[in-house]
Amino acid sequence: MFFYYLQLAVRSFRRNRVLTVLMVLTLGLGIGASITTLTVLKLLSGDPLPTRSARLFTPVINPWAADSEGAVEQMPRWWGDMMSYTDAMSLLHARKAKRQAVTTLTKARIAPTKPGTYPFFGGGVLTTPDFFAMFDVPFAYGGGWSAQDGENRARVVVISSALNNRLFAGRDSVGKMLRVNDHEYRIIGVLKPWAPQPRFYALNFGDTYGDGDAVYLPLQSARANHMLPTNYSCWGPANTAHMETSPCAWVNLWVEFEHAADARAYKQFLKHYVQQQMALGRLHQPRVWLYSLTGFLDREQVVPSDLRLQTNLAFGFLLICIVNTVGLLLAKCLWRSREIGVRRAMGAMRRMIFAQYMVESAIVGITGGVLGLVFAELGLLAIRHQPASYAHLAHLDPSMFAATFAVALVASLIAGLLPAWRACVVVPAPQLKSI
Numbered sequence: 001m002f003f004y005y006l007q008l009a010v011r012s013f014r015r016n017r018v019l020t021v022l023m024v025l026t027l028g029l030g031i032g033a034s035i036t037t038l039t040v041l042k043l044l045s046g047d048p049l050p051t052r053s054a055r056l057f058t059p060v061i062n063p064w065a066a067d068s069e070g071a072v073e074q075m076p077r078w079w080g081d082m083m084s085y086t087d088a089m090s091l092l093h094a095r096k097a098k099r100q101a102v103t104t105l106t107k108a109r110i111a112p113t114k115p116g117t118y119p120f121f122g123g124g125v126l127t128t129p130d131f132f133a134m135f136d137v138p139f140a141y142g143g144g145w146s147a148q149d150g151e152n153r154a155r156v157v158v159i160s161s162a163l164n165n166r167l168f169a170g171r172d173s174v175g176k177m178l179r180v181n182d183h184e185y186r187i188i189g190v191l192k193p194w195a196p197q198p199r200f201y202a203l204n205f206g207d208t209y210g211d212g213d214a215v216y217l218p219l220q221s222a223r224a225n226h227m228l229p230t231n232y233s234c235w236g237p238a239n240t241a242h243m244e245t246s247p248c249a250w251v252n253l254w255v256e257f258e259h260a261a262d263a264r265a266y267k268q269f270l271k272h273y274v275q276q277q278m279a280l281g282r283l284h285q286p287r288v289w290l291y292s293l294t295g296f297l298d299r300e301q302v303v304p305s306d307l308r309l310q311t312n313l314a315f316g317f318l319l320i321c322i323v324n325t326v327g328l329l330l331a332k333c334l335w336r337s338r339e340i341g342v343r344r345a346m347g348a349m350r351r352m353i354f355a356q357y358m359v360e361s362a363i364v365g366i367t368g369g370v371l372g373l374v375f376a377e378l379g380l381l382a383i384r385h386q387p388a389s390y391a392h393l394a395h396l397d398p399s400m401f402a403a404t405f406a407v408a409l410v411a412s413l414i415a416g417l418l419p420a421w422r423a424c425v426v427v428p429a430p431q432l433k434s435i
Helices: 002-015 017-044 085-094 147-151 161-168 200-205 219-224 260-279 293-299 305-335 337-345 350-384 398-424 428-433
Strands: 056-061 099-111 120-127 139-142 156-159 177-180 183-191 215-218 248-256 288-292
Touching: 017 305, 017 350, 017 398, 056 260, 056 293, 085 099, 085 248, 085 260, 099 200, 099 215, 099 219, 120 219, 147 219, 156 161, 156 177, 161 183, 177 215, 183 215, 200 248, 200 293, 215 219, 260 288, 288 293, 305 350, 305 398, 350 398
Parallel strands: 120 215, 156 183
Antiparallel strands: 056 248, 056 288, 099 120, 099 177, 099 248, 139 183, 156 215, 177 183
């Protein structure tokens, strides 16, 4: 019976080509617009570490003086949720969590040893040993440095897969030397391709999205060689040669708990720490914050509010397209009233008429989905040419590819409900009299 309905639909489309083209084009435009914005929204609002995000947290304290502009009861977003080196290292060494990592970014000047090549700049991460295990960073060769290496300021480096491909043709480069910011470092690890989107571990230090960082260095070792963070906020005179003791916030602290419920005890410990530092005269603001990974991304407004508005508008446009398709299908149904009356008189039941029109609507939806897929690809191509850090990531993944046809099918079936119901209630006798 389905193939019979299919044949009837094809004949109907051939007889009403203009209406058919209008319906497919209308649905295609609505689906293309909604899928384009939904793909970008999915890209920007994705969980960078879905298997661990529930156990990853970042603490924030207010280091500003009591009489400064920073003495506010609002959340301290205007200094980027960074922490001073002193507070970060004190909390790190307290070891109140399963793992802890201090992170900041630097601009790394990488000098290849191959003759005839020139230095270039890449992203550098200054961090502590737990970084790789905490964030489940995959290694192709070697591994990270130990806590002892970090304390001893060992000149070691972990490099990215892209940098290893560029400098060593993808071969095992562990043990080789790399010159970073005019200092020699021994390569102890090479990562597999790894670039979480967004770059949550240092949102305030550079582009939120990208192809990943090039080098990962021990924080103390890099600072001993005078590497500077790319971003810092100070509430007093800054001395870049002594950032560790300057009144500046320039690092992020991340902690991982065995269970997400352990965050409550850690926040209590954080409050006690701030109270102790206030008694010593170092800190002056009692409030503390402890954000989960996803909460931190929401806090930093990784997904712009205007993008959510654009997505809502796109789906509003799709709704308008569905309403227009309903009107076109209804007009087509009324025009075919005589045909429906003849079929009813020959014994076709109402459910058969209803099924016939729903099959036609489904075919319109699938065809509109194909056209919408083309429009979505064109929209994403336009986004990839925009000067945005996430632009090159705007591609349809398999889930969004499937979502395109799911949205198209659902939209067309919704659009076909009223016309199909109208068709199945046509009374055959008046239609036969008019023949």
